[in-house]
Amino acid sequence: xxxxxxxxxxxxxxxxxxxxxxxxxxxxxxxxxxxxxxxxxxxxxxxxxxxxxxxxxxxxxxxxxxxxxxxxxxxxxxxxxxxxxxxxxxxxxxxxxxxxxxxxxxxxxxxxxxxxxxxxxxxxxxxxxxxxxxxxxxxxxxxxxxxxxxxxxxxxxxxxxxxxxxxxxxxxxxxxxxxxxxxxxxxxxxxxxxxxxxxxxxxxxxxxxxxxxxxxxxxxxxxxxxxxxxxxxxxxxxxxxxx
Numbered sequence: 001x002x003x004x005x006x007x008x009x010x011x012x013x014x015x016x017x018x019x020x021x022x023x024x025x026x027x028x029x030x031x032x033x034x035x036x037x038x039x040x041x042x043x044x045x046x047x048x049x050x051x052x053x054x055x056x057x058x059x060x061x062x063x064x065x066x067x068x069x070x071x072x073x074x075x076x077x078x079x080x081x082x083x084x085x086x087x088x089x090x091x092x093x094x095x096x097x098x099x100x101x102x103x104x105x106x107x108x109x110x111x112x113x114x115x116x117x118x119x120x121x122x123x124x125x126x127x128x129x130x131x132x133x134x135x136x137x138x139x140x141x142x143x144x145x146x147x148x149x150x151x152x153x154x155x156x157x158x159x160x161x162x163x164x165x166x167x168x169x170x171x172x173x174x175x176x177x178x179x180x181x182x183x184x185x186x187x188x189x190x191x192x193x194x195x196x197x198x199x200x201x202x203x204x205x206x207x208x209x210x211x212x213x214x215x216x217x218x219x220x221x222x223x224x225x226x227x228x229x230x231x232x233x234x235x236x237x238x239x240x241x242x243x
Contacts, residue, residue: 037204041226044094045231049232051078051079051127052232053235072098072137073098075095076232078127080125094112096108096130096210104221105214105230106229109201137153139199148193149193154190154191156177156178157177158189205229
């Protein structure tokens, strides 16, 4: 083998070795990102489940059972920070599950932010629960960016097991909203608040976007959900489960 051929061979070999090392490193980084996302998804689902469980466990200050039974989807955004609303940045993140036969769907990941939150603007950290009361509300949610507001589209939810949703505003509302801060739980009317899918997380965790997770024909069964996220739909099912 002459010198020129040998140098060419060694150069090509070096390229192959470097390429293999780069691919191995990239694959390792991808696995690490996936593992990190899975852990974050499990933690988010656990926080949302804990908030919902705590609120429903307070007998005289919980969401009325008849409203839970009517809801088509439930969203929980734990620990939303006021700074996101003031500066228009990201206020918080949470999960949304839609009712399916025999239970609730895999939780899709969403972000919440923007707009005024009324008297809650001075609160540092607030938990939000939203009930989407019909199919139209769920469909609106699945746009790229959904802003809560408009005549009759949202209302403060009533509180208490014996509370009645008898007013026209509550009967006609597509969304009923609640907040909890410093231990106080109450209905709160939200206006100008934007909810949008966090499809980076959805794709990392499920390989699907929010629309497919919540409306696709092939919804993810409980057995096929990542184990860490099952806690949220299982918690919802303890309080409301249609046959």
